[in-house]
Amino acid sequence: MDYKAVIIGGSAGSFQVVTRILNSLPKSFPMPVLLCLHRLKHVRSGFVEALSLKSNIPVDEPYDKEQLKPSRAYLAPANYHMYLELANRIALSTEDAVNHSRPSIDLAFITAANAYRQKLIGIILSGANKDGAFGLKKVRDNGGVTIVQDPNECEVRTMTQSTLQLTPVDHVLTTDQIIKFLNKL
Amino acid sequence: MTVTDQDFQLFIYALKNSSKYDFSQYSEKSLKRRLAKVLADNRLNLTSLINRMKNDTNFVEKIVKEITVNTTELFRDxxxxxxxxxxxxxxxxxxxxxxxxxxxxxxxxxxxxxxxxxxxxxxxxxxxxxxxxxxxxxxxxxxxxLYKYRFNIGYLDNFDKVIKENPYNFEEYNDVPYEKYFSIDKSNDLIKMSNxxxxxxxxxxxxxxxxxxxxxxxxxxxxxxxxxxxxxxxxxxxxxxxxxxxxxxxxxxxxxxxxxxxxxxxxxxxxxxxxxxxx
The missing domain is CATH 3.40.50.150 (Vaccinia Virus protein VP39)
Incomplete structure (x- = not known):
């Protein structure tokens, strides 16, 4: 099975996990990694730099209509929703926040599920609200692979638990197991 | 309410035929979501929306206004x-x-x-x-x-950064009062631009x-x-x-x-x- 993208959603407590994942992916990771993480509205700089520090693949905040490439990570810019359009392009939007969030993890996941269907891997990490639960359900409904970080390991478990309440998932994994999984792709 | 690809295409086509607006090349994901919101806000299904659009140009204008996004700020970024x-x-x-x-x-x-x-x-x-x-x-x-005040207190921070401070010289500070350009009416929750x-x-x-x-x-x-x-x-x-x-x-x-x-x-x-x- 050839997968086309990995999408990761997280909020409070996810930064360390995302950092560890990025630091352990190979330079030649065969697909793009989409990151939709909640962040403070007015903290617009420093986040990409922090994630990039030890990452083996470049991490960028994408421009609107930018075409996705493998072996790169794309972080949803602060204060924009990030959609996946067909033809591998990202689209940004300043529409109203959804569940008090912009970027909304649900919207990013729903549109990615729609664009990549069974060729998408969706991962929900630690977080303090339920944004992302519905999005991961849509990944599953479209035939994609669904992974939730083990709530016992999460700094804040609201996001992972509400996801598990809403939908069955393929894997509940610790950070180490997520890393192993991704490295086998 | 979800909007299928077919619904979406029907709406674009109906709009093009009943007005001078052409949304066929708008970014699809965002527009679809807006359309779903317009349908929900107006308690309409797609068929009734399209039927009304055919005979009512004011209604078409209203829908176009609702479907476009209008986020902006004073000194945004x-x-x-x-x-x-x-x-x-x-x-x-x-x-x-x-x-x-x-x-x-x-x-x-x-x-x-x-x-x-x-x-x-x-x-x-x-x-x-x-x-x-x-x-x-x-x-x-x-x-x-005229803009809401409480919702937009961030405007004042932005104003300070652009008008009062100089990012190239931290010692410089131009104490330009807000009243030079707009008044703040807290009791009516308004920022009013000067005439x-x-x-x-x-x-x-x-x-x-x-x-x-x-x-x-x-x-x-x-x-x-x-x-x-x-x-x-x-x-x-x-x-x-x-x-x-x-x-x-x-x-x-x-x-x-x-x-x-x-x-x-x-x-x-x-x-x-x-x-x-x-x-």
């Missing part, structure tokens, strides 16, 4: 306005006339940001500021220069997607921020063509922080800092 202040406007200080176009100005906050900055740089008298939008309601709001600013710009309804330049002048600066994100890649290129044709040589285009020129027009502009200069 202060670093961009600092660049306008310290890198872009100074190049025009010897011009006898400066023409500026705010394309897709929404409720006008960036128009007033520009007017304030021009006044601080003593350039306001010789500048003509044009502001256009597809939506006549937001243009009326822009003309009135002297309000009478300056020329506001006009204009559709970037279907119309040519209807302002009949060329421009030194075109600001079009967080507008083209709602267009698909092909339509973005049409709009870049329109802008390119209507900039003076050495004129520049200023886009939203995460917008850029991809594709064929990327070679016709040169990016310097936050501005795309016409080649």
């Amino acid at each position: 202060p670093q961009v306005w600092q660049a306008i202040r310290y890198a872009i406007l100074p190049k025009l200080k010897n011009n006898s006339v400066i023409n500026i176009w705010h394309a897709g100005c929404s409720t006008g906050q960036e128009v007033y940001s520009m007017l304030i900055l021009l006044n601080e740089l003593d350039l306001l008298d010789r500048t003509k500021v044009y502001a256009t939008d597809l939506n006549s309601d937001v243009l009326e709001n822009a003309r009135q220069g 002297s600013l309000k009478e300056k710009p020329i506001f006009k309804k204009h559709d970037l997607v279907t119309e040519d330049n209807t302002l009949y002048v060329k421009f030194d600066i075109i600001l079009c921020r967080n507008v083209i994100i709602y267009f698909n890649y092909e339509l973005q290129n049409r709009v870049f063509d329109l802008f390119h044709k209507n900039l003076y040589d050495n004129g520049c285009l200023i886009l939203g922080l995460h917008e850029t020129i991809l594709g064929t027009y990327s070679v016709k502009f040169q990016k310097k800092g936050h501005a795309y200069y016409k080649n």
Whole structure:
């Protein structure tokens, strides 16, 4: 099975996990990694730099209509929703926040599920609200692979638990197991 | 309410047939979501929406207004306005006339940001500021220069960063009072732009997607921020063509922080800092 993208959603407590994942992916990771993480509205700089520090693949905040490439990570810019359009392009939007969030993890996941269907891997990490639960359900409904970080390991478990309440998932994994999984792709 | 691909295509087709609006090249994901919201807000299903659109032009206008996105702020992204202040406007200080176009100005906050900055740089008298939008309601709001206060306290921080502080010299502080440009009426929860600013710009309804330049002048600066994100890649290129044709040589285009020129027009502009200069 050839997968086309990995999408990761997280909020409070996810930064360390995302950092560890990025630091352990190979330079030649065969697909793009989409990151939709909640962040403070007015903290617009420093986040990409922090994630990039030890990452083996470049991490960028994408421009609107930018075409996705493998072996790169794309972080949803602060204060924009990030959609996946067909033809591998990202689209940004300043529409109203959804569940008090912009970027909304649900919207990013729903549109990615729609664009990549069974060729998408969706991962929900630690977080303090339920944004992302519905999005991961849509990944599953479209035939994609669904992974939730083990709530016992999460700094804040609201996001992972509400996801598990809403939908069955393929894997509940610790950070180490997520890393192993991704490295086998 | 979810909107299927087929529903979406039907809506676009109906709109095109019952009005001069063509949304067929809008960015699909965002527009679909807006359409779902419009249907829910109006408690309509797609069939009844389309039927009403056929016979009621006022209703079509209302739907178009509801479906477009109108997020904007005073001095949104202060670093961009600092660049306008310290890198872009100074190049025009010897011009006898400066023409500026705010394309897709929404409720006008960036128009007033520009007017304030021009006044601080003593350039306001010789500048003509044009502001256009597809939506006549937001243009009326822009003309009135009235904004909610409580919701927008961030405006004041942005103002301080661009007008009072100098990012290149932390010792400099220009204590420009807000009242010079707008009054804050806390009891009515309003920020009111001053009359002297309000009478300056020329506001006009204009559709970037279907119309040519209807302002009949060329421009030194075109600001079009967080507008083209709602267009698909092909339509973005049409709009870049329109802008390119209507900039003076050495004129520049200023886009939203995460917008850029991809594709064929990327070679016709040169990016310097936050501005795309016409080649």
